[in-house]
Amino acid sequence: MDPQTNIYQPFPVRILRTLPQIAEHRLFQLQMEDGGSWERFGHQPGQFIEVSIFGKGEAPISISSPPTRPDVLEICVRRTGNLTNALFELEKGSRLHVRGPYGRGFPVEKLKGRNLLLVAGGLGLAPLRSLLLYVLDRRDEFGDLTLMYGTNNPDNVLFKYELLSFFDRSDIRYFYSVDRDQEGIWKQYVGVVTGLFDQAELSTSDTCAVLCGPPIMYRFVLEKLLALGFSKENIYMSLERMMKCGVGKCGHCAIGEMYCCMDGPVFNYTEIEHIKEAI
Ligand SMILES: Cc1cc2nc3c(=O)[nH]c(=O)nc-3n(C[C@H](O)[C@H](O)[C@H](O)COP(=O)(O)OP(=O)(O)OC[C@H]3O[C@@H](n4cnc5c(N)ncnc54)[C@H](O)[C@@H]3O)c2cc1C
Numbered sequence: 345m346d347p348q349t350n351i352y353q354p355f356p357v358r359i360l361r362t363l364p365q366i367a368e369h370r371l372f373q374l375q376m377e378d379g380g381s382w383e384r385f386g387h388q389p390g391q392f393i394e395v396s397i398f399g400k401g402e403a404p405i406s407i408s409s410p411p412t413r414p415d416v417l418e419i420c421v422r423r424t425g426n427l428t429n430a431l432f433e434l435e436k437g438s439r440l441h442v443r444g445p446y447g448r449g450f451p452v453e454k455l456k457g458r459n460l461l462l463v464a465g466g467l468g469l470a471p472l473r474s475l476l477l478y479v480l481d482r483r484d485e486f487g488d489l490t491l492m493y494g495t496n497n498p499d500n501v502l503f504k505y506e507l508l509s510f511f512d513r514s515d516i517r518y519f520y521s522v523d524r525d526q527e528g529i530w531k532q533y534v535g536v537v538t539g540l541f542d543q544a545e546l547s548t549s550d551t552c553a554v555l556c557g558p559p560i561m562y563r564f565v566l567e568k569l570l571a572l573g574f575s576k577e578n579i580y581m582s583l584e585r586m587m588k589c590g591v592g593k594c595g596h597c598a599i600g601e602m603y604c605c606m607d608g609p610v611f612n613y614t615e616i617e618h619i620k621e622a623i
Pocket residue numbers: 392401402403404405406407419420421422423424425426427428429467470471583584585586587609
């Protein structure tokens with residue numbers, strides 16, 4: 345089945361490769377059943393899919409790879425419950441189903457030509473990576489690129505080798521932090537991710553900030569961005585909510601009058617600042 349025929353219908357895919365990340369987290373590379381390109385899937389950075397395994401369940405998972413790399417579709421999964429446990433039991437070549445792509449992703453067209461500040465916390469790097477790699481693949485279409493990534497300790501750094509590879513590039517500024525470093529092995533900043541703002545000299549007026557991480561990170565990063573003079577219109581964030589249908593039917597993901605699955609998961613700050621339960 346061609347995914348473009350009916351985006352509500354799950355279609356079969358196969359696991360091409362699984363790459364261990366950190367404890368209980370794996371990157372799955374998915375291949376179309378006919379081995380074809382994912383270009384016809386038509387996904388945008390920041391969108392998600394519903395992943396299902398018959399008899400086990402279904403869960404929304406962010407697409408972690410950009411449309412500029414259409415050979416495989418990558419998802420980075422944390423083992424938490426029914427579906428993800430079953431997914432971790434599958435081997436290379438196994439069949440599962442996906443439907444999508446769903447949701448409003450990052451506003452790529454609006455971000456073109458702008459300086460970008462990408463701020464990720466923990467597993468938030470998984471969806472943000474789709475935008476990060478997109479920008480790196482089309483580097484001349486964007487202005488300065490700054491990445492801030494924070495996680496709780498040095499053992500929990502996702503996409504470690506990719507992050508290390510940026511050391512060899514001059515077209516991205518990167519700042520990495522860990523909350524704690526009990527063994528004293530971390531060479532970069534130790535402290536919460538907001539501490540990285542004191543190291544990066546950001547030009548605030550022409551920069552768009554894109555955030556992806558836990559709600560607690562949003563609270564402090566937003567405070568910092570506004571104090572630095574970022575305009576609210578230039579701040580975007582991806583929100584995670586309990587989702588079931590993924591297509592605006594079940595009401596599980598309501599935020600105020602909006603549905604996170606359809607109106608988000610990416611929102612401009614001005615759209616949600618007045619909704620108390622949003623963050
Ligand atoms: C838009 C979106 C994108 C997501 N992207 C990813 C991703 O890229 N990688 C990834 O690993 N996970 C992602 N998730 C979270 C994932 O969908 C949930 O963890 C899901 O519950 C896993 O299904 P399960 O059947 O394995 O777990 P379940 O058996 O459903 O639940 C396991 C446990 O997690 C709790 N839980 C369920 N949903 C959430 C949630 N949204 N937040 C916090 N706790 C929850 C349950 O209450 C339960 O305690 C995303 C969620 C959304 C809404």
